[in-house]
Amino acid sequence: MSRRLLAALAAALLLLLGTTTAAQADPNDISITLPGGSFGEDRTPLLTGTGDPLYPVHVLVNGVEATAVTPATDGTWSFQLVDPLPQGEQAEIRAQVRDNFDEVIAEAVTYYYVLPPVVPLVITEPSSGQKISGHFDLRATATDQGATYRIYVDGQPIDASIGFEDLGSLLAFVDLEDFADGPHQLQLRGKDAWGRQLASQVVDVVGDSTGPPKPVITSPAAHEVVTSHHVVISGTAVPGQELSVVGWESGEPACEQKTVVADADGRWSCDLLARSIDYLDGKRIEVHLTAWSYDEIGNRSNADMVPFILDLRATAPTPTDPAVPAPADPAAAVPAAAAAPELANTGPTTGPGLAVALLLIAAGLALTTFSRRLPQH
Numbered sequence: 001m002s003r004r005l006l007a008a009l010a011a012a013l014l015l016l017l018g019t020t021t022a023a024q025a026d027p028n029d030i031s032i033t034l035p036g037g038s039f040g041e042d043r044t045p046l047l048t049g050t051g052d053p054l055y056p057v058h059v060l061v062n063g064v065e066a067t068a069v070t071p072a073t074d075g076t077w078s079f080q081l082v083d084p085l086p087q088g089e090q091a092e093i094r095a096q097v098r099d100n101f102d103e104v105i106a107e108a109v110t111y112y113y114v115l116p117p118v119v120p121l122v123i124t125e126p127s128s129g130q131k132i133s134g135h136f137d138l139r140a141t142a143t144d145q146g147a148t149y150r151i152y153v154d155g156q157p158i159d160a161s162i163g164f165e166d167l168g169s170l171l172a173f174v175d176l177e178d179f180a181d182g183p184h185q186l187q188l189r190g191k192d193a194w195g196r197q198l199a200s201q202v203v204d205v206v207g208d209s210t211g212p213p214k215p216v217i218t219s220p221a222a223h224e225v226v227t228s229h230h231v232v233i234s235g236t237a238v239p240g241q242e243l244s245v246v247g248w249e250s251g252e253p254a255c256e257q258k259t260v261v262a263d264a265d266g267r268w269s270c271d272l273l274a275r276s277i278d279y280l281d282g283k284r285i286e287v288h289l290t291a292w293s294y295d296e297i298g299n300r301s302n303a304d305m306v307p308f309i310l311d312l313r314a315t316a317p318t319p320t321d322p323a324v325p326a327p328a329d330p331a332a333a334v335p336a337a338a339a340a341p342e343l344a345n346t347g348p349t350t351g352p353g354l355a356v357a358l359l360l361i362a363a364g365l366a367l368t369t370f371s372r373r374l375p376q377h
Contacts, residue, residue: 028106029075030057032095039113039194043084049095049108050075060094061085088116119143121170121188121200131206133299134179138186140200142170146193154185179209212238214301215268215293217245220308227311229277233289234269235304237262241293245270248288248305262293277312284311 032049051057051071058068071077085091090113097106125139126132151160165171184207188200215237220226243260255270262268287310292303
């Protein structure tokens with residue numbers, strides 16, 4: 001017998017033995033695998049597995065049969081899904097072996113999650129060409145709350161507080177101390193919950209960190225003493241700019257009005273808080289007012305500070321009625337006794353002349369005594 005004939009017989013014998021071995025495989029020995037893993041973006045993944053070549057493998061997706069495939073002689077089988085699986089959902093995939101009565105005699109089950117589509121990040125604020133300071137808010141459309149995000153300025157990452165304003169909007173508070181004036185580029189980057197890269201569009205902005213001129217408090221004047229219970233604070237600033245007027249020590253708003261804005265002529269005014277007036281009633285105290293303004297992008301000016309005296313102590317009223325004259329002394333109202341006439345000394349001090357003089361003096365004294373006893377009217 002030739003060598004070629006022997007080789008042919010040996011090959012036929014090996015083929016027969018291999019077929020017999022496969023045919024004698026246990027129909028319960030069935031498996032199904034996903035070469036790409038249990039999740040991915042592939043909506044038509046390749047399914048592979050093992051089974052008995054004598055029994056077809058029925059492949060079911062979410063309970064619906066997709067195909068029936070016969071394993072190869074080595075017991076392996078594969079099937080590429082045709083109908084795309086829905087994104088963001090988990091699919092149940094079964095491989096079944098059935099008998100002649102269509103009863104399931106063996107089964108393998110696996111699950112595959114199709115990742116949701118990558119939602120693009122879009123910066124909505126600031127807009128392209130917008131002027132911003134070093135302190136600004138950044139907003140973007142985003143829905144993946146399991147993702148991580150980072151803001152990049154001119155290609156460099158910065159630290160910023162980032163969170164979801166609502167289910168579809170991302171909000172970041174940016175606070176840059178050294179933000180140069182001039183052109184800059186903003187971008188939002190990150191990774192979603194599945195590790196996929198995220199990147200927004202690049203937004204070109206213009207940096208402006210220069211504050212406006214400081215406002216001036218013109219009333220009350222420095223060290224002025226104010227005694228009114230209605231104190232009007234006024235001054236000048238750049239027209240249209242909003243101001244903050246606060247107490248120097250407390251930092252609390254000093255104005256009754258919630259918003260103070262300079263008018264078209266650059267003048268502004270507000271009323272000192274009524275509750276402050278009530279609290280200081282009856283007191284004398286030095287008040288320190290501070291005012292600063294903001295431009296349209298939030299840059300803050302230097303502050304102007306004015307101290308004044310608020311004196312709300314109660315003052316005793318000054319009498320306006322004329323003084324009542326003191327009562328007169330009754331004795332002062334009695335007319336003085338008439339002076340005794342001067343008598344000429346022309347004769348001796350004795351004799352009839354002296355007698356007449358003594359008589360006249362006695363009569364004068366009697367008249368004075370009588371007049372003092374008269375009732376006073």
